[in-house]
Amino acid sequence: MSRPNGNAAHHFVDRHLEQGRGGKAAFLEGNRSLTYGELAERSDRMADLYARHGLGPEDRAAMILLDVIEFPIVFWGSLKAGVIPVPLNTLLSADHYRFILRDSRAKALFVSAPLLETLRPILDDLPCLQAIFVVGGDPEGFLDFAAELAEGTPRPAIEASPDETAFWLYSSGSTGTPKGVRHVHSSLQGTADSYAAEVLGIGEEDLVFSAAKLFFAYGLGNGMTFPLSVGATAALLPGRPTPQSVFELMSQIQPTIFCGVPTLYAAMVAQMQDDAPPGCGRLRLCISAGEALPKEVGESWRMRIGVDILDGVGSTEMLHIFLSNRPGDVVYGTSGLAVPGYELRLVDESGQEVGGDGIGEMLVKGDTAAEGYWNKRQKSRSTFEGHWTRTGDKYQRRADGRYVYCGRTDDMFKVSGIWVAPFEIEQALVSHPAVLEAAVVPALDENGLEKPKAFVVLKQAAADDIALQLKEHVKAAVGKWKYPRWIDVVDSLPKTATGKIQRFKLRACA
Missing domain, CATH: 3.30.300.30 (ANL, C-terminal domain)
Structure with missing residues (x-):
């Protein structure tokens, strides 16, 4: 008896051709766009590209790419080929890249041309690396991604189990060495079916702009997985998200959903006058994660823009937000309530449940939890405890059930x-x-x-x-x-x- 293909690329990319969205824009980036049909066809060419350069299923391909339309082509094309894409922070030092590329044993590297110079000092110190593809500029002696992709013959997505490793993300390393976090195919749809559908209520008519970048979990969901889950459109900003660059793009595209982080919201509020800046007229939702949103910032944004910021909590280990405020039910200064599909509990240092208004470490249970960390067995055991995942965040639960952020476990x-x-x-x-x-x-x-x-x-x-x-x-x-x-x-x-x-x-x- 045959089973449905669990490869996530079918649900997020190829399905839209079957449903008649081939000509619709999936991504906008500057004066470029990528339709659903083009995304499907170009991602189908990735398996042939990989085969020509000696990569196959379960090999790793690192992505040091700006938020450009080639990013989704490489990501979904890798899933179709069974190759494991590893999106990386585009702002790291050469030493950090050396560690991650050696740790992941990546055989291929896709890098945006402006970032190539940072990598030059380490390229001879990466014994597993077989092919370097340069995106969006002079390949300077390396492989030209556009030319290599054009030569490829389209191939359909391979069969994959929903429980099969699909991609890795590296944790931000805010307190130490970055950790490779392994996620399975089904987790992508899991975040879309929970947070995106149940909290955001995202629809095909939405135009999403995530200033948070695609290379980390929060941005990956906002700027790619969520819009593709319903056939919506996402706008990409390749450059650094400053208040000026964000306001300029918002003015051009008029998004309906905007996704930022507390630092950016604070800076944008500081630059605003009393009236909402151009580009905010169609906004229906704004979301924030990465760190807890200060109450003052949320209230100031609401007063000027007329739209709430839904502050939420997620992690690389859980792939996206599992605790959040809701549309029409925002209490600034709190992180809200559990997202449908997730369970939460607070425990003390001995692992006992914290009662009343006590402070404890938050544990979360949900199907989008990662398989574990790469090459870090003890850390995996201490973080992933059966069905529960330790977040490392201290919280207090109010009488109304809402959670108030208190800090990282190590910060208290x-x-x-x-x-x-x-x-x-x-x-x-x-x-x-x-x-x-x-x-x-x-x-x-x-x-x-x-x-x-x-x-x-x-x-x-x-x-x-x-x-x-x-x-x-x-x-x-x-x-x-x-x-x-x-x-x-x-x-x-x-x-x-x-x-x-x-x-x-x-x-x-x-």
Whole structure:
């Protein structure tokens, strides 16, 4: 008895031809576009391209690609060929790329031409790498992806089990060495059927713009999986998502769904006047993830744009958002409720359930959990506990069932014997009109005891007594004993490419 092909490329790409969407734009990028028909045909050529260069099922192909229309061609074409695509952060150093490319044993590399120079110093130190394809520019002695793809003969997608490894993502490495996270074919549809369908209510008529990049889990869902799940259109921004570049693209395309991260939303709010900027007229939903959204930022956005930001929580390990606010049911300062299809619980250091309003580590149960980490057996065992996945995030559950973010497990510390949630202090600091961003870490006082220390980025030059003002502001907002004893004004905070603050770097200099 035959079974349906579990290859995710059938559901997200080829199905749309059967349903008459071949001529519809799947992706927009600058003055270029890619229809569903073109995506299907070009991704069908990838298996022949791989075969000519010695790659087959289960081999890895690294993708260091900007958000351009070639990204979905390579990704879905790899799934069709059984080759495992490994999208990588486009902002890493050569040393980081060396580690990941050697760790994954990638045999092929697809790289955007502007990023090639960063890789040159390490290309002779990658023994498994057999072919380098350059996208969007002079191949400079390497393989020209466009020419190689044009030579290929289309081949249909191979048969695949829904439980078969489809692709890898590398964790952001905000607290250490990046980890290869292995995901199966069925997880892609799992995120679309849960968050995209049940929370966003995404439809074929939507035009989605994700400033969050395709190379990490949040952006991959927003900018590719979700729109392709319903035959919608996604707009891509190859460059860095600054407030100016984002507003410019929004003005051109008039999206209905916008996806960002808290850092970007804060910067965009800071640049707005009282009126909503051009390009926001068709917006029906905005979403945020990567880090918890400060209440002040969400309320300011709503006041200016007239559309809520749905703050949510996801992870590379779970592939997308599993905890979120909902349309028409937003409570800023909370992460909302479990997304349909997921279960949540809070546990203490001994693994016991946390009751009442206690703070505990969040565990999540859902079918989109990764298979595990590549080459990290002990870390896999400690993170993936049967059906449950440890998130590493500390949360508090309110009486109404909503969850309030308290910080990373490694970021929590005690003051006078009581747990302090850095994020609570950071939200209080950001609520001051002079502060754009803030991060809080523990530092030792003259008696060797831990107390809060804050690093703040100001919106503009402030009064000489700004530190005193901020201390008093925090005392009034969250309690006298939680105020930061020291405040350093800095130009910027260290972050990963996904917008997460790297507090371990701040702790090192506290």
